[in-house]
Amino acid sequence: MRLEERAIVFGRESNLIGVLTKPTAEREAGANVAVIVLNAGLLHHVGPNRISVAIARRLAELGFPVLRFDFSGIGDSSPRSDRSPFAESAMTDVSEAMEWLQAETRAERFILTGICSGADISFRAAIADERVAGVALMNAQGYELDTSDEVHADVKQRKDLRYYLTDALFNPRSWKKVLTGKSDYLDIGRLVGGRLRSKLAGESLPESERLVGELRSLLDRGTRLLILYSEGDTGLDYLRTNVGSQLPQLQAHPGMELDVLRHTDHVFTPRKTRNELLERVIKWMEFLDWRAGDDSSELPAAAEILANGRTR
């Protein structure tokens, strides 16, 4: 079957714009599963280095319908009329994407994936909605939509603040300003700059309990987790800080995989590593095979990676 893509407008406010890539192969197992690729930060649904397009087309070849779309106020999608903060509207957007796919395809369950903030929102959406059967998180930064300054401070102190805008993404106030047009884009930088200074002055207080609890409840529910990091990514520091000691236990669960990709950057710019990333996701999806119950898998030595902060 030939690749077929369709430009779509959806959502209760008809403000969400995306592209549906139709499956190019028949699929028995997992026929009721669709994939949704979420925005990485402020980048539109094509993704950095066109990665979302590559993911969509590759997974369509395996028989999955894939939707890539823009959150309200990002990329091609207009803001919502209620001007709700990003942390709220993004969650509503994901629900509406699932509803649209449910109506348009045979999908009843969903895989969510995204880089950076797209990973964080995938995680949040999985917790909120049992239709999410699995999440592939790439360089997740905080697993939070509204993280306290203290939690971040610990990570920030370790690392330069290259991805500081992630915080702005999770700060409803700054988003509201951007999305209502009351500030131009310049202001978000100033606003975030102010937040960062206060953060750096804050003291470390890791809030790992909640995160570990959420990870565990997802796994117990049967939701599959693939957690991927680029070597040296700040998000890995966050995970190590907050989950590190609990990780071996989480790792023992067959529903969780964690891996670190080498020789790449935050958005997988080198093409070779984008292909590696894709193959890693595909391997994860194929072995899941969407049968109920557990199955045995070889788990990567993630605990060691986390402890050392690097692969061999």
Next chain:
Amino acid sequence: MDSGGAPIEPFYFGAEPHLLFGCHHLPKGESARGTGVVLCSPVGSEYYRSHRTMQRLARQLSRANFHVLRFDYAGCGDSSGEPQDAGIAQWKRDIGNAVETLRERSTCERVALVGLRLGATLALSVAADRDDVDTVALSDPVLSGRDYLSEIQALHEQDYGSIGSNGDGEILGFPYAPALRAELDGIDLASQAAPALDVLVIDSSDTSSESSEATSKALAANVDFRNIPGPRFWIQDPDEAMVPAEALRQLVAWIRQRCA
């Protein structure tokens, strides 16, 4: 309110193997202008970094009652194919296709082109060959393909020189095959004849170099050259880059003035 509420219609146009993704921004007011505007993006890593600015520009033009079409070239963005299968000649055909598509969708008789970086260079070339385009706004056009290649190659070395190999001519995550390099190498606007067009050239560097100013002013019969210092968003980290508000304001005003 900033979104303006004007509808955006995403759609695919053209034919396989060059199905192109477009977003048609409908004019906000009831009396649409008789001239539509097609936006011509840069390519490679500059494409995704500048999407936000192009989207803002489209929205502003739609608020000024223009029909606007943003689209992705073959092998770029949401369009079909892979970047290595396309090149300058194809991308110019894509612009022509976009102009015709917008005319059909809008009943506009004429179309203005706005281009950024390599998109500006392509837009100028397409406009020179068409009867239905006589207004062109160029932002930081690639004047020399050779300089452009060395510039992005240097950025690649700086950021990724130590990561992996560059076997297939990859620059900043995108393939630059020998055929594309040869096409780029052939771009030299300084030695090109000036078409009978109305052209705005925006140079966003802090201070325009004498040579780029001279070349820019000779690009067409009637050139309005403006040095408007602003962010070089097409190479910056997209989460940190700013939209060039002043350049967009002047660009929209210039097009409004020319297109009823």
